[in-house]
Every structure is written in structure tokens, then in C-alpha cells.
Amino acid sequence: MRIQKKMTGFLVLLVFFFSFMGSLVPSAHAAEANKTYVIGTDTTFAPFEYQDANGDFVGIDMDLINAIAEDQGFKVEIKSLGFNAALQALQSGNVDGVIAGMSITDERKQTFDFSDPYFEAGPMMGVAADNDTIKSYEDLRGKRVAVKVGTEGATFADSIKDKYGFTLATFDDSSQLVDEVKAGGSVALFEDYPVLAYGIQQGNGIKTVTNKEKGGSYGFAVNKGQNPELMRMFNQGLANLKNSGKYDAIIAQYLGSVDAASGADIGGEAAAKKSRLGLIWESMPAFMTGLGYTMFYTIVSLFFAFLLGLLFGSMKVSHNKFLRGIATVFVDVFRGIPLLILAFFIYFAIPQAFGFKMEVWMASILALALNAGAYVTEIIRGGIQSIDKGQMEAARSLGVPYGNTMRKIILPQAIKVMVPSFINQMVITLKDTSILSIIGLVELAQSGKLVIARTYQTFDVYLTIAIMYLIVITILTKIADRLERRIGRG
Amino acid sequence: MDKIKVTGLKKSYGSNEVLKGIDMEIGEGEVVCVIGPSGSGKSTLLRCLNLLEEISAGKVVVDDYDLSDKNSDINKIRENIGMVFQHFNLFPHMSVLKNITFAPVELKKMTPAEAEKQALALLERVGLSDKADAYPASLSGGQKQRVAIARALAMNPDVMLFDEPTSALDPEMVGEVLGVMQDLAREGMTMVIVTHEMGFAREVGHRVIFMDGGYIVEEGTPEEVFGSPKHERTISFLEKVL
Numbered sequence: 001m002r003i004q005k006k007m008t009g010f011l012v013l014l015v016f017f018f019s020f021m022g023s024l025v026p027s028a029h030a031a032e033a034n035k036t037y038v039i040g041t042d043t044t045f046a047p048f049e050y051q052d053a054n055g056d057f058v059g060i061d062m063d064l065i066n067a068i069a070e071d072q073g074f075k076v077e078i079k080s081l082g083f084n085a086a087l088q089a090l091q092s093g094n095v096d097g098v099i100a101g102m103s104i105t106d107e108r109k110q111t112f113d114f115s116d117p118y119f120e121a122g123p124m125m126g127v128a129a130d131n132d133t134i135k136s137y138e139d140l141r142g143k144r145v146a147v148k149v150g151t152e153g154a155t156f157a158d159s160i161k162d163k164y165g166f167t168l169a170t171f172d173d174s175s176q177l178v179d180e181v182k183a184g185g186s187v188a189l190f191e192d193y194p195v196l197a198y199g200i201q202q203g204n205g206i207k208t209v210t211n212k213e214k215g216g217s218y219g220f221a222v223n224k225g226q227n228p229e230l231m232r233m234f235n236q237g238l239a240n241l242k243n244s245g246k247y248d249a250i251i252a253q254y255l256g257s258v259d260a261a262s263g264a265d266i267g268g269e270a271a272a273k274k275s276r277l278g279l280i281w282e283s284m285p286a287f288m289t290g291l292g293y294t295m296f297y298t299i300v301s302l303f304f305a306f307l308l309g310l311l312f313g314s315m316k317v318s319h320n321k322f323l324r325g326i327a328t329v330f331v332d333v334f335r336g337i338p339l340l341i342l343a344f345f346i347y348f349a350i351p352q353a354f355g356f357k358m359e360v361w362m363a364s365i366l367a368l369a370l371n372a373g374a375y376v377t378e379i380i381r382g383g384i385q386s387i388d389k390g391q392m393e394a395a396r397s398l399g400v401p402y403g404n405t406m407r408k409i410i411l412p413q414a415i416k417v418m419v420p421s422f423i424n425q426m427v428i429t430l431k432d433t434s435i436l437s438i439i440g441l442v443e444l445a446q447s448g449k450l451v452i453a454r455t456y457q458t459f460d461v462y463l464t465i466a467i468m469y470l471i472v473i474t475i476l477t478k479i480a481d482r483l484e485r486r487i488g489r490g
Numbered sequence: 491m492d493k494i495k496v497t498g499l500k501k502s503y504g505s506n507e508v509l510k511g512i513d514m515e516i517g518e519g520e521v522v523c524v525i526g527p528s529g530s531g532k533s534t535l536l537r538c539l540n541l542l543e544e545i546s547a548g549k550v551v552v553d554d555y556d557l558s559d560k561n562s563d564i565n566k567i568r569e570n571i572g573m574v575f576q577h578f579n580l581f582p583h584m585s586v587l588k589n590i591t592f593a594p595v596e597l598k599k600m601t602p603a604e605a606e607k608q609a610l611a612l613l614e615r616v617g618l619s620d621k622a623d624a625y626p627a628s629l630s631g632g633q634k635q636r637v638a639i640a641r642a643l644a645m646n647p648d649v650m651l652f653d654e655p656t657s658a659l660d661p662e663m664v665g666e667v668l669g670v671m672q673d674l675a676r677e678g679m680t681m682v683i684v685t686h687e688m689g690f691a692r693e694v695g696h697r698v699i700f701m702d703g704g705y706i707v708e709e710g711t712p713e714e715v716f717g718s719p720k721h722e723r724t725i726s727f728l729e730k731v732l
């Protein structure tokens with residue numbers, strides 16, 4: 001009995017000792033000078049974070065976190081993940097903190113710890129610069145108003161729309177709101193104040209006529225109960241910046257006037273407008289990088305699609321009912337799901353359901369490869385079945401096994417039949433990469449969106465991007481034609 | 491010793507029975523011509539002899555290998571049974587020489603050099619020495635079929651199956667193909683020939699089998715079958731074709 005008690009006591013002591021040691025380790029770690037924290041952020045949410053002409057991430061959030069890090073003596077590594085992905089990464093511990101123009105809400109407080117507010121946002125109305133009829137909410141009666149999905153602006157507009165008798169048109173993108181209003185589809189837009197102010201400063205052709213509404217404030221977030229050291233340093237650093245005037249300088253750099261309350265003044269001194277050609281020229285490096293990624297993702301996805309197609313294509317022409325069934329299901333499923341939904345499913349749904357993190361590039365390649373793989377399967381099946389079955393019989397009658405016959409007799413002939421369809425699929429996949437910009441994949445279309453988010457030059461940018469796609473696809477098709485003729489002759 | 495022995499062979503496609511019980515023996519060096527109206531099952535019977543068609547019931551033994559046994563190595567058996575098709579089925583992406591050397595090299599029966607030497611000898615035998623580097627598309631039908639025969643012979647088979655080898659040929663080319671086959675018969679090759687060439691069957695065949703409706707209706711020497719057919723259906727068929 002006594003011995004047993006002693007043993008138990010010893011064990012308890014041991015457990016305490018190790019848990020104590022365990023708790024010591026991270027705090028000892030955190031105290032280390034110049035520790036590097038990984039900070040997640042959105043891909044583009046001007047003026048808080050966006051890529052400048054050099055492809056560097058800038059914006060209020062970026063400048064703030066860097067200034068705070070410098071003030072407090074730690075280092076940051078910025079990961080541009082997209083808003084939802086950044087929050088997921090924070091929960092799974094892949095990043096230490098998130099700064100992404102995130103409103104502090106009670107819901108989010110359940111999951112995250114927030115810093116002191118570093119920015120007072122709130123919705124604000126904007127109208128076209130040449131519009132003299134809309135001067136207050138009263139003037140909106142019977143008109144249409146544009147909002148961006150999920151913003152405070154949308155919530156606010158929804159709350160007053162019955163009172164003032166207007167209807168809402170909902171969009172996904174800030175630049176779409178601006179275009180909608182400039183094109184006259186809607187008479188006004190409701191947007192979060194900083195986004196609106198930044199756009200006006202960029203000379204997007206919008207002006208404000210009313211004051212900013214009271215709204216939420218933005219905070220820096222860490223996972224609940226974790227990284228208290230980082231949170232303490234952020235709050236301390238923020239206070240220091242506000243005292244030193246550095247905070248105001250950063251805000252002014254992006255929003256022009258700091259005096260948000262008198263919103264009507266903002267954007268009074270719009271940045272000197274660059275020439276249209278100059279803007280495109282300046283954005284060209286970003287576009288070329290985007291184009292490079294587009295080509296890269298196209299090639300990699302097609303490579304895997306080809307492997308998938310070869311596997312399932314051979315299964316589809318096999319005599320085994322079971323294998324044929326599997327291949328048919330593969331084709332039906334991935335040909336039947338729109339690429340957009342497939343991308344959402346792979347990037348958002350599956351990682352959330354199974355609690356792991358998926359990189360954007362990986363999700364994109366998977367989605368493209370599975371989608372194209374279904375089509376390539378059908379191309380390969382069709383190609384193989386287009387070859388006279390006498391070819392198979394002739395080789396088999398000589399004693400050549402099925403696999404060898406497939407490789408040496410059927411496929412070399414079938415490939416000639418398949419080449420035009422492959423070229424077609426290549427063009428489709430290259431264009432389809434642009435769909436993946438919706439989950440934040442950096443490629444040509446996304447590069448364009450990023451530039452538009454910064455400059456609001458919708459027409460010029462999309463025209464340039466469209467021409468770039470056109471040129472690349474035309475060149476590739478010409479090369480493929482030449483290749484096809486050479487194969488055809490051989 | 492029988493080279494080929496077929497007992498109670500049946501073949502159906504779904505509910506459609508094409509062969510309704512075939513018994514047949516073919517001795518070594520024998521040349522058997524199978525005749526009959528279209529749809530009588532003669533091509534199907536031939537294709538059962540190297541298992542291009544699966545056997546529904548019964549037994550097919552070639553060279554002591556039981557084809558109906560699921561465990562027998564069909565590729566091994568096929569190496570020993572050459573087949574010539576109505577539509578030649580040459581490999582269009584390979585030269586004539588490559589068509590002939592493909593199987594022996596692929597199955598590691600010969601080195602490429604040996605196979606080439608043999609192929610040239612075979613081409614000489616079928617009278618196409620000058621076509622070694624040509625591609626099938628540039629050959630006439632008769633030339634194609636002679637290449638196809640050379641290709642089948644390249645595996646040094648003991649048995650040769652011919653499935654209407656002259657049916658797709660222009661009349662003036664039939665002779666050159668039949669000539670090659672006649673030489674082959676003279677050299678003692680065991681041959682089963684599904685044919686509409688009654689003259690050839692009478693002249694070259696050791697035995698003639700008349701099929702109708704999935705049965706062997708009558709068989710015998712060419713003199714017996716063509717000279718004094720016993721069965722009514724044989725008589726009416728021969729009346730139509732001769």
C-alpha cells in the first residue's frame with residue numbers, strides 16, 4: 001500500500017514536472033529577440049493590402065504591421081492567402097496572426113483574440129462624379145444601388161432600403177461596383193469607407209456626398225488564447241505609432257484625408273492620373289508574371305490530366321466491366337461538375353470537412369487536372385475506339401499480348417486522331433485557369449484583377465489581358481498545327 | 491495425329507446462337523476449305539480456332555493445347571497459329587518490313603537483325619522483295635494481302651487460318667494471293683481456309699467442309715462435295731455459286 005502510494009505521488013510529480021517544462025518552452029521561445037511571426041492576409045483588399053506595380057504587397061495593413069514590427073523588434077513574414085484561407089490558416093496554426101482589414105465582431109471573438117481597433121471603418125455612399133441629382137439618401141427613392149456582398153456597406157444599405165425605397169444590386173468585387181455606377185446601372189454604391197476613399201483618391205470617377213456611417217472597426221487577430229506576446233507587442237506598437245504620428249502618416253498616404261468624419265472632402269486631391277498607356281506599361285511586369293503562372297498551371301495540370309486520361313481511358317476500353325465502371329464514374333463526376341464548383345469544393349469544402357489546409361496552387365492544379373482529365377479520358381477513349389478493331393485482332397493473332405498491342409499498334413495510330421482534340425483541350429484549360437482566380441490563384445486574370453483593384457482602369461486592363469490570352473493561344477495553336485501536320489505525315 | 495480437334499463447339503452472341511455444335515478434325519499438312527452461304531458461321535468457326543472469339547461451349551484443341559481451358563496461355567498458342575484477314579489489317583504506321591518483323595522482335599523470338607533477314611526472305615517468297623520499305627497505304631490490295639501472309643509466316647506457325655483472304659480484292663489480284671497460298675499448301679502447311687473461291691477449293695483443298703445455319707452440313711474430298719453433293723442444301727448452294 002505505502003509503496004503504491006509513493007509511486008502514485010511520484011508519477012503525479014513527474015506529470016507536473018513535464019507539463020511545467022512544456023509550458024516553459026514556448027514562452028522561452030517567444031521571449032527570443034527578433035522572432036519571426038508568420039502573418040496571414042487577404043490577396044487584394046485595397047487600400048489595406050494589394051500588390052503594387054512591382055508585385056510587392058503594400059497597403060495600410062502591410063505598412064502598419066511592418067512599422068509595428070520594427071517598433072517592437074520582431075520580424076514578420078507575410079503570407080497572402082485570401083481572406084477565408086487566412087482565417088483557416090490561423091485556426092490550424094499555420095500562421096501566427098491575421099491582419100486583413102477584418103471587422104471585429106462578436107462571432108469572430110468566439111474563435112479569435114483581437115487587438116485594439118486600428119481602424120474605424122463604416123459604410124459610406126458614393127455616386128458618379130458627374131452626378132448632381134443624388135445628394136442624400138432621400139434621392140435614392142425608386143432607384144437601384146450597388147453593394148458588395150458581405151460588406152458593412154451591404155448590411156447598411158439593406159437596413160435602410162425600405163425606409164428610402166431603393167433596390168439593391170449585389171456584386172462580388174469593389175471595382176465592379178464602381179463600373180456599375182459609372183455605367184449608370186445603379187445611381188449609387190455603398191462601400192466600406194476606406195475602400196471608397198482609396199478608390200476616389202485613385203481617381204476612379206466616384207465622389208461622396210454624404211457622411212460616413214458609424215460602423216465596425218478593424219482589428220488584428222490571433223488564435224484564441226495563443227500568441228499573447230505577439231498581441232501585446234501589436235497593441236503596444238500601435239499605441240506608439242499613434243503617438244508618434246506615424247499612424248496618421250500611413251493612413252494619409254492611402255486615403256488622402258485623415259478626417260473621415262467629413263467624408264465629403266475625401267479624394268479632393270486625386271492622385272495625378274497616369275496616362276492610360278503608361279498604366280498598362282507599368283503593370284506589364286505583373287501581367288507577364290501572371291501569364292507565366294497561367295502557362296505553368298496549364299502545363300502542369302495538363303500533364304496530370306494526361307496521366308489521368310491515359311489511366312481512365314485505358315480502363316474505359318478494357319473488357320473488365322468493373323474497370324469500365326470506375327472510369328465511367330470518374331468521367332461523369334468530373335465532367336458533370338462545373339470547374340468553379342469543383343475548385344470551391346477542393347479548396348474550401350474538403351479541407352474544412354477534414355480539418356487540413358490546402359494550398360491555393362495545389363487546389364487549382366487538382367481542380368484543373370481532374371476537370372481536364374475527364375475530357376482527356378474521353379479523347380483517349382474515342383481515339384482508341386476509332387482504330388479499326390482488325391488492328392487489335394491482327395496483333396493478337398500473332399501472339400502479341402494486349403498491353404504491347406495497345407502501346408505499339410493502337411496508341412501510335414490513335415494519337416494522330418487525338419491530337420486535334422488535345423490541342424482543343426489545351427486551349428480550354430489555358431483559358432480555364434482564369435476561373436481559378438476566384439479562389440485567389442495568381443495567374444493572368446488575377447493579375448488583371450489586382451491591377452484593377454489598385455487603379456480602377458477596368459476597360460484598359462481587361463482589354464490588355466484579353467489580347468494577351470488571344471496572342472498566347474494563337475501562337476500555341478499555330479505551333480500545335482505544325483506539330484499535327486508533322487505527326488500526320490510521319 | 492490431329493493438328494486441330496474441335497468437339498461440340500458452340501458459340502452464341504447473347505441469344506443468337508451462331509455455332510450450334512461443331513465437330514471437326516484436321517490432320518497435319520491438311521488443307522481444309524470451309525464454304526457456305528454468308529451467315530452460316532464459317533468465319534466464326536475460324537475465329538474460334540485462335541480464340542479471337544470466345545468459346546461458349548465445347549472444346550477446341552490445337553497442337554495439344556486446349557483453347558477452351560481458361561488457364562492455357564493464349565498468347566503462346568497464337569504464336570503457333572497464323573491468321574490472314576479479309577481486310578489485311580496491316581499496321582499502317584509501319585513499313586512493310588516492320589509489319590513483318592514486329593511480332594518476332596516484340597515477342598523476343600528473334601533479334602531485329604535475324605527478323606529482318608527472315609522478313610526479306612519471306613518477301614521474296616511472296617514476290618515483294620522491292621516493297622520492304624514501302625508503307626501499306628502505297629500497296630495494292632493483292633500486295634497487301636501477300637504482305638499479311640508474310641507477316642503471319644514470320645512467327646513460323648504450324649497452322650495458318652485464312653478468313654476470306656481474296657474477298658476484298660479486285661478480281662485481277664485474286665490470282666497472285668491464291669498462288670502464294672497454293673505454294674504454301676504444297677510445302678505441307680496445315681491450312682484452314684474460309685473462301686468463296688470454289689475453283690481454288692477444288693484444286694488446292696484436300697478436304698471441303700460445307701457449313702449452313704451453324705452446322706457442318708457436309709464434308710469430304712473436293713471431288714465428293716463438288717462432284718456428287720449428297721445434301722440438298724449443299725446442292726442448292728453450289729448451284730448458285732458455280
